[in-house]
Amino acid sequence: MQFPINLNLDGRRCLLIGGGPIATRKAAQLLACGAELTVIAPEITDELRSRPVTIIERRFQSGDLEGFRLVVTATADPVVDQQIFDEAEQLGIWVNSADDPERCTFTLPAVIRRGDVMVTASTGGTSPALSTWLRQQLSGIIGEEFSLIAAELAAERSRIHAAGASTEDINWRPIIEAIVERHGIEGFAVRTAAVTS
Numbered sequence: 001m002q003f004p005i006n007l008n009l010d011g012r013r014c015l016l017i018g019g020g021p022i023a024t025r026k027a028a029q030l031l032a033c034g035a036e037l038t039v040i041a042p043e044i045t046d047e048l049r050s051r052p053v054t055i056i057e058r059r060f061q062s063g064d065l066e067g068f069r070l071v072v073t074a075t076a077d078p079v080v081d082q083q084i085f086d087e088a089e090q091l092g093i094w095v096n097s098a099d100d101p102e103r104c105t106f107t108l109p110a111v112i113r114r115g116d117v118m119v120t121a122s123t124g125g126t127s128p129a130l131s132t133w134l135r136q137q138l139s140g141i142i143g144e145e146f147s148l149i150a151a152e153l154a155a156e157r158s159r160i161h162a163a164g165a166s167t168e169d170i171n172w173r174p175i176i177e178a179i180v181e182r183h184g185i186e187g188f189a190v191r192t193a194a195v196t197s
Contacts, residue, residue, distance in 0.1 A: 016037060084103075
């Protein structure tokens with residue numbers, strides 16, 4: 001059983017070990033979250049070179065993990081991944097090894113982003129293909145309008161806080177349903193059933 005969590009990586013030092021196409025995709029995900037990213041790899045794609053990352057063009061060496069909060073590997077080399085995993089464990093650093101759940105202290109879900117709204121699907125690393133399929137199904141349900149809905153609800157929450165009240169005891173369901181209806185999302189439950197059937 002894994003504990004679901006959303007990490008704030010904004011301005012935090014993260015390390016990506018690997019420089020191929022998979023590493024390039026991982027870099028885009030980390031950078032989108034504001035990570036201060038360093039890449040270590042002997043070979044690096046042109047696309048990855050064009051990104052705002054610090055590049056160290058060589059193989060991983062012991063000691064490279066020092067000072068990083070999070071590590072992602074995409075080396076396709078289980079020996080190197082094991083070395084990274086062991087060192088990360090000693091240092092208390094969270095590590096994810098692409099397509100190698102045995103050498104992960106966290107796994108990455110498939111993600112749908114609609115502004116501040118984030119919906120994820122995960123199998124705990126057992127079947128990334130199923131996570132991707134679930135994300136594709138959910139993408140047909142969670143439209144771009146949900147970013148506007150989230151913004152309206154954030155404004156309502158701020159208004160309640162400004163009045164000196166707590167938002168913890170409020171029944172949000174009718175408020176959310178009214179905003180959802182105002183945005184023309186009718187029959188959300190029916191729409192969900194239709195997309196997933």
